[in-house]
Amino acid sequence: MRLIRQILTSFILVSSITSLKAQAIKWTEIEPGIWKAVAGSPEKFNLLTASGAVAAHAGLTDMGSTAFPFSATDISAKIIDGKTYLRFPLDRAERLYGFGLNFKTVLQRGKILTLHVDNYEGKDNGRTHAPTPFYISSKGYGVFINSARYIKVYAGSAVRTDSKNPPEVQDRNTDANWSAHPYSDGVEMLIPAEGVEMYVLGGPTMMDAVRRYNLLNGGGCLPPRWGLGFTQRVQRLSNAADVANEAKAFSERGYPLDFIGLEPGWQSKSYPCTFEWDKTRFPDPRTFVQEMLKQKVRLNLWTNPYISPEAGIYKQIAPYTGSHSVWVGAVADLTMPQARDIFFKELSTNKIDIGISGFKIDEVDGGDEFLWPDVATFPSGHSAEQMRQTYGLMMQRYVTQIYHERNERTFGLVRASNGGGSSFPFVIYNDYYDHRDFITALTNSGFAGVLWTPEVRDSRTAEEWLRRFQSNIFSPMAMINAWESGTKPWTFTEVAAQVKQMASLRMQMMPYWYSEFAKYHFKGIPPFRSMVLEPGFGDGELSKNEDNGNLKENPYGKLTIKEVKDQYMAGENLLVAPMFTGETSRKVILPKGKWFDFYTGKYAGNGEVISVTPGLDKIPVYVKDGGIIPMMPVMLHAPGKNEKVDLEMRYYGEKPGYYMLYDDDGETFDYEKGSYSFRQIKVELKNGTLKGTISAPAKGKPNTVGRIVFKKMG
Ligand code: GAL
Numbered sequence: 001m002r003l004i005r006q007i008l009t010s011f012i013l014v015s016s017i018t019s020l021k022a023q024a025i026k027w028t029e030i031e032p033g034i035w036k037a038v039a040g041s042p043e044k045f046n047l048l049t050a051s052g053a054v055a056a057h058a059g060l061t062d063m064g065s066t067a068f069p070f071s072a073t074d075i076s077a078k079i080i081d082g083k084t085y086l087r088f089p090l091d092r093a094e095r096l097y098g099f100g101l102n103f104k105t106v107l108q109r110g111k112i113l114t115l116h117v118d119n120y121e122g123k124d125n126g127r128t129h130a131p132t133p134f135y136i137s138s139k140g141y142g143v144f145i146n147s148a149r150y151i152k153v154y155a156g157s158a159v160r161t162d163s164k165n166p167p168e169v170q171d172r173n174t175d176a177n178w179s180a181h182p183y184s185d186g187v188e189m190l191i192p193a194e195g196v197e198m199y200v201l202g203g204p205t206m207m208d209a210v211r212r213y214n215l216l217n218g219g220g221c222l223p224p225r226w227g228l229g230f231t232q233r234v235q236r237l238s239n240a241a242d243v244a245n246e247a248k249a250f251s252e253r254g255y256p257l258d259f260i261g262l263e264p265g266w267q268s269k270s271y272p273c274t275f276e277w278d279k280t281r282f283p284d285p286r287t288f289v290q291e292m293l294k295q296k297v298r299l300n301l302w303t304n305p306y307i308s309p310e311a312g313i314y315k316q317i318a319p320y321t322g323s324h325s326v327w328v329g330a331v332a333d334l335t336m337p338q339a340r341d342i343f344f345k346e347l348s349t350n351k352i353d354i355g356i357s358g359f360k361i362d363e364v365d366g367g368d369e370f371l372w373p374d375v376a377t378f379p380s381g382h383s384a385e386q387m388r389q390t391y392g393l394m395m396q397r398y399v400t401q402i403y404h405e406r407n408e409r410t411f412g413l414v415r416a417s418n419g420g421g422s423s424f425p426f427v428i429y430n431d432y433y434d435h436r437d438f439i440t441a442l443t444n445s446g447f448a449g450v451l452w453t454p455e456v457r458d459s460r461t462a463e464e465w466l467r468r469f470q471s472n473i474f475s476p477m478a479m480i481n482a483w484e485s486g487t488k489p490w491t492f493t494e495v496a497a498q499v500k501q502m503a504s505l506r507m508q509m510m511p512y513w514y515s516e517f518a519k520y521h522f523k524g525i526p527p528f529r530s531m532v533l534e535p536g537f538g539d540g541e542l543s544k545n546e547d548n549g550n551l552k553e554n555p556y557g558k559l560t561i562k563e564v565k566d567q568y569m570a571g572e573n574l575l576v577a578p579m580f581t582g583e584t585s586r587k588v589i590l591p592k593g594k595w596f597d598f599y600t601g602k603y604a605g606n607g608e609v610i611s612v613t614p615g616l617d618k619i620p621v622y623v624k625d626g627g628i629i630p631m632m633p634v635m636l637h638a639p640g641k642n643e644k645v646d647l648e649m650r651y652y653g654e655k656p657g658y659y660m661l662y663d664d665d666g667e668t669f670d671y672e673k674g675s676y677s678f679r680q681i682k683v684e685l686k687n688g689t690l691k692g693t694i695s696a697p698a699k700g701k702p703n704t705v706g707r708i709v710f711k712k713m714g
Contacts, residue, residue, distance in 0.1 A: 025037045025038075025039060025072065025075055025076070025077055027068065027072055027200065029065065029068075030055075031055050031057065031060040031061075031212075031215075031216065032060050032061055032063060032064055032065040032066075033060065033063060033064070033065050033066045033201065033202035033208070033212050034055075034060065034199060034200070034201055034202065034212055034216055035068060035199065035200040035202075036197065036198070036199050037075075037197075037198055037199075037200075038195060038196070038197050038198070039077030039078075039079065039084050039086065039195055039196050039198070040077070040079040040084055040193075040194050040195025040196065041194055041195040042146075042147075042193070042195040042196050042197040043147070043148070043193050043195070043386075045148055045335070045382055045386055045390075046146045046147055046148050046197060047133075047146050047147065047148055047389070047390065047393065047418055047419040047420040048146050048197075048419070048420045050148060050335075050389075050390035050393050050394055050397075050418075050420065051217070051390075051393045051394075051396075051397055051418075051419075051420030051421055051424075052397055052420075053216070053217045053218045053420045053421075053422075053423065054218050055215060055216050055217075055218065056215040056216075056218050056219040056522075056524070058522075059211075059215045059219055059522055059523055059524060060212065060215045060216075062523075063208065063211065063212065063215075065202070066202035066203060066204060066208070067202065067204075068200065068202065069137075069139065069140070069141035069200065069202055069203060070088070070089060070141075070200065071089075074088075074089040075087065075088050075089070077196075079194055079195065082192070082193075082194055083190055083191060083192050083193070083194075084190070084191040084193060084194065084195055084196045085188070085189075085190060086145070086188065086189040086190075086191065086196070086198065087186045087187070087188045087189075088143055088186060088187045088188075089164075089185060089186055090109075090137075090156045090184065090185050090186050090187055091139065091185070092165070092183060092185075093138075094109070094137050094138055094139050094156075095107055095109055095137070095138040096108045096109040096135050096136070096137055096138075096155050096156060096187070097135065097136045097137075097138075097206070097444075097447050097530065097532065098132065098134050098135040098136045098142070098444075098447040098448065099111070099113055099115065099126065099131070099132070099133070099134070099135050099153060099155065100115060100126065100128050100130055100131035100132045100133075100134075100444075100448050101120075101128045101129050101130040101131070101132070101428065101441055101444055101445060101448045101450060101452060102124040102128065102440070102441070102444045103120055103122075103124060103128070103432070103434075103437040103438075103440055103441045103444075104123075104124045104437055104440060104565075105124045105440070105563065105565070106440065106443060106444060106530060106532070106563045106564070106565045107563045108135065108155050109155055109156045110155065110156055110157050110181065110184075111124070111153070111155045111157065112152075112153065112154055112155070112157050113125055113126030113131075113152075113153040113155065114126040114127065114150055114151070114152050114153070115131035115132075115133050115150065115151040115152075115153060116131055116150045116388075116389075117129070117130075117131055117365050117366060117388050117389050117391075117392065117416050117418060118131075118365055118366040118367060118368070119365050119366045119367045119415070119430065119431070120430055120432050121367070121432075122432070126153065127366075129365050129392075129415055129416050129417065129428050129430060129450075130392075130416065130417040130418055130421070130428060130448050130449075130450045131389075131418065132417075132418060132419045132447075132448040132449055132450070133145040133146075133147065133151050133153075133189075133419055134213055134419055134447070134448065134449065135155065135187065136206050136209050136210060136447055137206070137209075138206065138532070139203075140203030140204045140205050140206055140208065140209060141200060141201060141202055141203050141209050142200070142201035142206075142209035142210065142212065142213050143187070143198065143199070143200055143201070144198065144199040144201060144213060144216070144419060145189060145191065145196060145197075145198050145199075145419075146196070146197040146198065146199065146419065146420075147191050147193060147196050147197070148385075148386045148389040148390050148418075149191050149192050149193050149385060149386070149389065150192065150385055150389070151189055151190070151191050152189065152190040153187070153188075153189050154184075154186075154187070154188040154189070155187050156184045156185075156186065156187055157181070157184055158184055158186070158188055159182055159183075159184050159185075160186065163184075163185050163186070164185065165183075165185040166185075167182035167183040167184070170182075192385075199216065201213050201216070205535075206532065206533055207525070207533045210446065210447065210524070210525075210526060210529075210533065211523060211524035211525055212524065213422075213449055213524070214422045214449055214520070214524035214525075214526065215523075215524040217419075217420055217421065217422035217423055217449055218422065218423035219422070219423055219520070219521045219522060219523075219524055220422050220423065220449075220517070220520030220521050220524060220525075220526065220527075221411075221422070221423050221424055221425040221426075221451070221517070221520070221521065222409070222425070222517055222518060222520070222521040222671065223409065223411040223425050223517055224408075224409035224410070224411060224638075224666055224667050225510060225514055225638040225639060225666035225667070226258040226259065226298060226357075226411075226637070226638035226666075226667075227258070227259075227358075227409070227410075227411025227425065227477070228411075228478075228506075228510055228513045228514060228517070228638070229256055229257070229258030229259075229478070229506070229507060229510065229637065229638045230255070230256045230257055230258055230478045230479075230503050230506055230507070231257070231258060231259045231260070231261060231300070231477065231478065231479045231480075232246065232250070232257060232260055232261070232479070232480050232482065232488070232489075233260070233261035233262075233263060233300075233302075233360075233479065233480065233481045233482055233483050234246055234260060234261065234262060234263065234482060234483075234486075235263065235265075235482060235483060235484070235485075235486045236263045236264055236265045236483055236484065237265040237281070238262065238263070238265060238281070239265075239280075239281035239282065240281065240282050240283070240284075240288045243260055243262065243288075243292070243299075244288075244291070244292070246260060246488075247260060247292060247295055247297045249488070250489075250636075251295070251636060253490060253500075254500065254636070255489050255490070255499075255500055255503055255636075256503050256504060256506065256507045256634075256635070256636045256637065257297055257636065257637065258296075258297070258298060258637055258638050259297060259298040259299060259300050259357060259358070260292070260297055260298075260299055260300070261299075261300040261301075261302060261360055261413075261479075261481070261483075262299060262300070262301050262302060263302045263483040264302055265278065265281060266278060266281065266282060266301060266302070267303070268310075269308050269310055269311075270303075270304075270308075271304060271306060271308075271327045271329060272306045272307060272308035272309070272311075272325070272326070272327050272328050272329025272330075273303055273304060273305075273306060273307065273308055273311065273329060274308045274310055274311040274312070275303060275307075275311060275312075275313070275346045275347065275351075276311065276312060276350075277350065285350060285354060286350070286354045286355075289354050289355040289356060290354075290355060293355050296636075296637035296640075297637070298355075298357035298358070299355075299356055299357060300356070300357060300358045300359060300360055300412060300413075301351060301356055301358075301359050301360070302359075302360045302362055302483075303347075303359060303360070303361065303362065304326075304327075304329075304361070304362040304363040304364070305331070305332065305343070305361070305364065305391070305395060306325070306326040306327055306329025306330070306331060306363075307321070307329050307330040307331075307332065307343075308328075308329055309328070309329075309330075311346075312346070313342050313343070313346045314330065316342050317330065317332055317339060317342045317343060318330060319338075319379065320332060320333050320336050320338050320339035320342070320379055321333060321339070321378075321379070322372055322376050322377065322378045322379075322384070322387070323372075323376050323377045323378070324372040324373060324375075324376040324384075325372075326363075326370060326371055326372055327370060331372055331376075331378075331387075333378040333379050333380050333382070333387075334387075334391065334394040334395070334398070335378070335380045335382050335387075335394070336379065336380050340398055343398075344398050344399070344401075344402060347359070347399065347402070348402055352402055352403070352406070357408075357410060357411075358403075358410040358411055358412035358425075359399055359410075359412045359413075360412055360413040360414075361392065361395045361396065361399070361412065361413065361414040361415065361426070362413075362415055363415060364391045364392040364395055364414065364415055364416040365392065365415045365416035365430075366388070366416075371388065372384055372387070372388070374388075389418055390418060391416065392414050392415065392416025392417050392418065392421075393416075393417060393418050393420060393421050393424075395414065396414055396417065396421060396424035396426045397424065399412070400424055400425060404669055407668045407669050407670070408667065408668065409425065409667055409668065409669065410425055411425045411426075411427075411477070412425065412426050412427075413426060413427050413428075413429050413453075413477070414426040414427070414428060415428065415429065415430060416428075417450050419449065421449060421450060422449040422450070422524075423521075426451070427451040427452065427453045427476050427477040428445070428450055428451065428452045428453070429452070429453050429455050429477075429479075429481070433457065435454070435464075435467065435468055435471070435578075435580055435581070436566065436580055438452075438454030438471070439454060439471060439565070439566055439568070439578050440565040440566070441454070442454060442471075442475060442528050442568055443528075443529065443530040443531070443564075443565055443567075443568045444530065445476075445526070445528055445529075446526030446527075446528055446529025446530055446533065447529075447530065449526075451476040451477070451527075451528070452475070452476065452528070453472065453475050453476055453477040453478075453479055454468070454471055454472055454475055455472065455477075455479050455480070455481045456468045456469050456472050456479070456480050456481070456487075457480070457481050457482065457483075457484070457485060457487070458482075458484075458485035458487050459487075459492070461492075461581070462492035462493075462494040462495045463495075463581055463582075463616060464581040465487075465491070465492045465495060465499070466492070466495040466498055466499060466502075466616060467578070467579050467580060467581055467619075469489070469499050469502055469503075470502055470578065470579070470618075470619035471576070471578040471619060473502045473503070473505060473506045473619075474570045474574070474576045474578075474619065474621070475528060475570075476527065476528060478503070478506045489503060495616070498616070498617050501617075502619075504634040507632070507634055507635050507636075507638075508631045508632055508633070508634055509629065509631060510632055510635075510638060510639075511630040511631065511632050511645075511647055511661065512571060512573075512629050512630050512631065513527070513571070514662060514666075515571075515630065515659075515660065515661050515662040516570075516571035516572060517662075518662035518676075518678070519571075519572070519660070519662075525572075527570065527571055528568060528569070528570055529568060529569050530564075530565075530568060530569070531564050531567060531568060531569060531575075531589065531591070532564070533569065534569050534575075534591050535591070535592075536591035536592030536593050536607065537589070537591040537592075538591075538592075564589060566578065566580075566586075567588060567589065570621075572627075572659075573623050573624050573627035573628070573629060573652075573659075574598065574621055574622070574623060574627075574629070575588070575590070575591075575595065575621065575622040575623075575624075576619065576620075576621050577612075577619075577620040577621070577622075578619055578620075579614065579619060579620065584613055585611055585612060585613040586611070586612060586620070587609050587610070587611055587612075588609070588610050588611075588612055588620055588622070589608075589609050590604065590605045590606065590607060590608055590609075590610060590622065591607060591624075592606065592607035593606060593607070593624060593625055594606045594624075594625040594653055594654070594655075595622040595623065595624060595625070596622065596623050596624075596625070596627070596652040596653050596713065596714060597621075597622060597623075597714070598621035598622060598623050598629075598652075599618060599621070600713070600714060601623075601650075601652055601712070601713025601714020602714050603714070604622050623652040623653070623713075624652075624653070625652070625653035625654060625655045626651075626652070626653050626654070626655030626656055626657040626658070626683075627651075627652045627653065627657065627659075628649055628650065628651050628652075628657045628658070628659035628681055628683060629649075629650045629652075630647050630648075630649055630650075630659065630661055630681070631647065631648045631649075631650055632645045632646065632647055632648075633645070633646065638666070639666065639704065640666075640667075641665050641666055641667045641668070642665045642666070642702055642704060643666075643704060644703075644704050644705065644706040645704060645705070645706050646706040646707045646708070646709075647661075647705060647706065647707075647708050647709075648708075648709050648710075648711055649681055649683065649692055649708060649709070649710045649711065650711050650713050651683040651690065651692070651710060651711065651712050651713065652713050652714065654685065656682065656683065656684045656685075657681070657682065657683035657684075658680065658681065658682055659680075659681040660678040660679070660680060660681075661678065661679045661680075661681055661694070661705070662676065662677075662678055663676065663677050663678075663679060663697075663701070663702060663703060663704055663705060664676035664677075664701075664702050665702045665704075666702075666704065670702075674701075675701055675702060676701060676702070677697065677698040677701045677702075677703075679694055679695045679697065679698075679705070680694070680695040681693070681694050681695075682694075683710055685712070690710055690711075690712045691710075692708070692710030694708055
């Protein structure tokens with residue numbers, strides 16, 4: 001066997017080294033508009049096998065097929081020196097997006113990256129919480145490399161001597177426009193493995209490619225309704241009484257609260273973790289959890305996966321752990337069923353089985369200084385690198401599976417994910433705390449198949465607190481993470497009323513958020529995403545400007561293109577333009593088509609850059625013409641399973657409005673068996689009077705829609 005492999009490998013080596021021509025790759029359409037190919041001998045363990053993702057065939061069939069976006073012979077692969085070399089063509093005008101959860105930049109063309117799961121350290125260099133090997137081109141296609149390796153990417157930055165479209169040779173002596181970064185006509189990638197599986201996601205639009213990617217992953221996650229409410233994480237060493245008091249304070253003050261997050265102190269020891277309740281702080285976990293549930297407050301438990309030698313499971317799991325510890329805790333080899341049985345049974349026992357609703361899976365990303373090193377080995381034979389790229393994915397997969405088996409949905413937090421993870425009901429967060437960069441991450445999350453929350457922890461001023469809070473409300477998880485600071489929504493008294501108003505707005509908008517997540521699940525449309533995916537946005541303010549035109553001071557400067565990273569789309573109808581501390585006004589780029597102010601319904605503009613001065617109370621939000629936002633009354637907790645709620649359909653603009661309102665029981669996985677409906681809402685203005693209709697409820701399906709009022713805004 002080994003000999004045959006050696007002969008085969010050397011054959012591939014010889015054939016690739018001797019042939020200067022690109023080898024033809026066979027692309028097979030595996031789902032409508034998705035093509036798969038392999039180069040060399042791909043590894044069995046990859047992002048899709050680690051995540052267990054199964055393509056959402058129904059959603060992909062609905063989209064139909066499309067043209068293969070390349071000339072197949074322009075894509076090349078070679079195996080040299082045990083590594084796979086890939087090259088995809090690039091036109092002069094193409095812009096590239098994606099390559100994971102970036103925090104500072106949206107445009108990725110020209111970048112050199114190493115896609116590597118890591119804690120974000122302030123540089124968009126490929127090391128991030130979700131370094132998804134997926135890129136999207138402005139020409140309307142996507143490329144996904146299904147490898148659990150650290151992938152080196154040259155995203156249009158390198159020039160081959162045999163290039164079909166070589167850059168022009170310039171003379172620096174005479175040419176003032178001489179560039180240190182000549183035009184490159186390819187995206188090149190180096191995968192440290194003797195083969196790889198890759199996918200091309202067809203368009204024709206960028207949004208189509210993104211949708212196909214998410215559907216290939218099984219469709220985006222559908223959180224329970226309560227997951228879209230408000231959540232507060234308490235201080236590290238809080239006890240059962242503190243948590244109960246926290247819930248009481250929220251209720252007495254009238255602030256919404258759906259779940260409370262317990263931080264490391266719920267465990268008897270951490271870190272490393274025992275995964276067992278601390279008997280002094282939580283003497284009777286079962287009663288405590290049940291008492292909280294009676295008050296409609298669910299609980300989410302922090303944990304990292306590093307197993308203390310003092311944990312009850314330590315001895316049993318030890319044979320299935322890696323060679324190196326993390327904070328002196330053992331690292332379970334989650335690729336082994338034996339390790340999984342022990343580890344996830346522990347997370348279930350006295351936790352999920354007494355009513356814990358979810359987890360915050362911490363520190364599965366890195367940094368290098370505390371995580372297992374690349375020289376670590378694991379009993380299954382998977383490398384440290386493969387484990388690093390997939391640990392967050394596997395933790396999400398198996399936690400989700402426990403809840404799935406109980407037919408209860410969960411919604412939690414995780415600090416690392418990767419390609420293959422779109423369907424997991426987890427939101428990424430981190431310790432980095434730059435408000436602007438948090439918003440850029442939100443715009444990029446939609447390209448990476450992940451959800452991201454710009455969490456609020458603490459602030460220097462009331463202004464900063466409110467500004468951060470406002471954008472947090474328009475994100476996948478509305479959360480204060482007070483694990484250290486103990487901050488409450490009302491801590492900054494000057495803005496406590498405004499914060500309460502925003503938290504209440506979050507609750508009112510639940511029918512909208514829920515429907516938009518259903519579109520993520522069934523259609524693959526990311527609920528939070530970049531403006532460039534919005535029709536009519538075009539290139540926004542894209543214009544060439546040199547980062548430093550002075551050749552003397554910056555002789556190797558790059559031509560940069562202005563990118564739009566401080567405003568984003570939230571669901572089908574909303575454009576959100578956060579305000580940052582110190583700002584009293586800002587520019588907002590409105591795509592083509594009429595846009596209306598979310599709060600007043602007043603006309604705001606059409607395909608133009610507007611300047612707004614919203615005041616401290618408001619975050620600028622705009623609704624597209626004909627947009628409908630379904631709202632419910634302010635509730636302090638999400639409606640319960642199958643609970644009927646009255647709705648107000650806010651209608652904006654002039655065009656006839658259509659909206660698909662999603663409905664199901666809100667808590668179980670019965671929707672997977674068809675127990676859901678999309679109800680069509682139509683609104684028209686006829687001679688100045690508003691006429692609204694909703695399609696009849698589907699027979700035998702959950703119906704949580706109570707009375708409906710249609711309201712014209714503005
Ligand atoms: C950090 C995490 C914080 C908090 C803290 C508790 O790693 O990012 O949100 O949970 O651990 O120790």
